[in-house]
Amino acid sequence: MPGGRRGPSRQQLSRSALPSLQTLVGGNLGNGAGLRNRSSTSVGLSAPPLSALITPEPVRHSRIPELPLDSSLLFEFLLFLYLLVALFVQYINIYRTVWWYPYSHPAASTSLNFHLMDYHLAIFITVMLARRLVWTIVAEVSQSSGRSLVRYVVLIAARLSLLTMCGWVLCWTLVNLCKNHSVLNLLFLGYPFGVYVPLCCFHQEGGKSQTTPADCDYPADHQQTDLTETPFFRPRDFLFLLRENLREQFSSAPHMPTHTCPPHTHTHTPELIRAEVEELKSDFNRRIKEVLFNSLFSAYYVAFLPLCFVKSTQYYDMRWSCEHLIMVWINAFVMLMSQLLPPSYCDLLHRSAAHLGRWQKLEHGSYSNAPQHVWSESTIWPQGVLVRHSRCLYKAVGPYNVALPSDVSHARFYFLFHKPLRILNLLIWIESSVVLYQLYSLLRSERWNHTLSLGLILFCNYYVLFKLLRDRIVLGKAYSYPVSSNSLGLKSQ
Numbered sequence: 001m002p003g004g005r006r007g008p009s010r011q012q013l014s015r016s017a018l019p020s021l022q023t024l025v026g027g028n029l030g031n032g033a034g035l036r037n038r039s040s041t042s043v044g045l046s047a048p049p050l051s052a053l054i055t056p057e058p059v060r061h062s063r064i065p066e067l068p069l070d071s072s073l074l075f076e077f078l079l080f081l082y083l084l085v086a087l088f089v090q091y092i093n094i095y096r097t098v099w100w101y102p103y104s105h106p107a108a109s110t111s112l113n114f115h116l117m118d119y120h121l122a123i124f125i126t127v128m129l130a131r132r133l134v135w136t137i138v139a140e141v142s143q144s145s146g147r148s149l150v151r152y153v154v155l156i157a158a159r160l161s162l163l164t165m166c167g168w169v170l171c172w173t174l175v176n177l178c179k180n181h182s183v184l185n186l187l188f189l190g191y192p193f194g195v196y197v198p199l200c201c202f203h204q205e206g207g208k209s210q211t212t213p214a215d216c217d218y219p220a221d222h223q224q225t226d227l228t229e230t231p232f233f234r235p236r237d238f239l240f241l242l243r244e245n246l247r248e249q250f251s252s253a254p255h256m257p258t259h260t261c262p263p264h265t266h267t268h269t270p271e272l273i274r275a276e277v278e279e280l281k282s283d284f285n286r287r288i289k290e291v292l293f294n295s296l297f298s299a300y301y302v303a304f305l306p307l308c309f310v311k312s313t314q315y316y317d318m319r320w321s322c323e324h325l326i327m328v329w330i331n332a333f334v335m336l337m338s339q340l341l342p343p344s345y346c347d348l349l350h351r352s353a354a355h356l357g358r359w360q361k362l363e364h365g366s367y368s369n370a371p372q373h374v375w376s377e378s379t380i381w382p383q384g385v386l387v388r389h390s391r392c393l394y395k396a397v398g399p400y401n402v403a404l405p406s407d408v409s410h411a412r413f414y415f416l417f418h419k420p421l422r423i424l425n426l427l428i429w430i431e432s433s434v435v436l437y438q439l440y441s442l443l444r445s446e447r448w449n450h451t452l453s454l455g456l457i458l459f460c461n462y463y464v465l466f467k468l469l470r471d472r473i474v475l476g477k478a479y480s481y482p483v484s485s486n487s488l489g490l491k492s493q
Contacts, residue, residue, distance in 0.1 A: 064478045076133040082460045083129045086302045089453040094316045096449045124173040188308045270402035291336040299329035350420035357401030358414040359394035
């Protein structure tokens with residue numbers, strides 16, 4: 001009204017009447033809550049930490065059912081059976097004959113050229129493929145041994161007899177192979193082990209956490225092994241290092257670590273989450289290394305090694321044999337991935353990734369008018385907060401962020417596991433592509449060995465694809481189910 005008292009303008013209300021976010025979260029540089037105003041000067045007001053004023057949204061986890069998983073002994077038996085079928089298929093592709101010709105023009109009296117096969121090589125490959133099955137049988141029998149002295153002695157004798165028989169067969173086949181083949185061919189027999197020793201035995205992951213979080217229940221021997229490994233580790237005893245790596249190679253996967261959602265009021269929660277992520281990264285990398293080596297090992301001995309011992313005067317379909325090599329490697333890779341990375345383990349990685357969070361790096365000059373904080377390792381940052389770390393600006397992406405902004409491994413861990421079905425979807429896509437391609441090849445095949453090979457391999461692939469699709473359907477419904485307020489993920493199920 002004219003002549004009356006004028007109220008505050010909209011600009012004055014926005015600047016003085018309402019408390020700003022800068023006043024709320026303050027500029028305590030010591031605890032990582034320093035801000036920048038429009039003139040790019042830090043505000044020196046003392047205030048509580050950001051996590052005390054803006055509480056991050058609690059991380060809610062979906063509960064998944066316990067899906068049936070093949071035991072170690074059953075899985076090794078199925079894998080060994082599949083590799084034997086693939087080896088038989090490769091021998092058919094190499095030594096096939098035209099046995100259906102009329103008797104007036106006999107090309108061969110049998111379907112395969114058995115006189116050209118090297119039985120010592122076939123036995124050697126079979127024993128090498130059965131190494132995991134034999135060691136699993138030995139481990140299962142050793143774990144089921146009772147306190148009876150007589151039973152213990154019998155088990156020890158049976159284990160030694162089994163290992164001695166396998167060693168004797170290997171030596172016998174090697175001696176006969178040395179008599180009939182050149183040195184160059186013999187070098188192909190141990191090539192995978194020659195690659196495994198320098199790449200896996202001497203490779204030690206550095207930067208591991210020196211303390212194991214209390215919220216993760218790891219085996220005691222696993223903790224001691226991780227504590228002794230440092231970035232400056234050097235192998236002192238080659239035989240001891242080789243024996244330990246071979247023991248890990250032959251033995252089954254260790255017990256899966258458990259994850260417990262940390263309380264949001266704990267002062268050391270960010271450190272515990274980052275330490276847990278480091279442990280899970282090491283365990284995941286070890287499993288991936290085992291999958292890659294064993295899948296390549298299987299494909300090498302099943303599909304490649306028989307080609308190295310074929311006589312130069314013999315003809316075989318090189319394209320089909322190479323295609324079979326690739327298919328064996330892909331199928332072995334998917335089978336090992338589905339066994340060593342079960343749904344419960346992927347859910348464990350997903351829970352840790354949800355607590356870890358991720359930071360998005362921004363360009364200089366962007367968000368210049370928004371509040372910017374100095375990143376602190378003891379602060380739980382909510383979604384959308386801008387922080388400065390190592391002269392770079394980052395934006396919190398996840399609802400719960402404790403990751404190191406400049407650590408690429410943390411960003412990679414969140415990208416891989418923040419969606420719990422990412423790995424399972426990838427395996428289904430790979431296996432479905434293989435099955436569809438084999439069905440297409442089966443429809444277009446004109447040779448009897450191609451039809452027989454594809455028919456046998458497809459039966460094995462159907463079983464693997466069925467298990468993957470079953471897990472995908474069940475887990476898809478479990479993760480799509482809305483999470484209730486009483487299941488805040490305080491304890492993993």
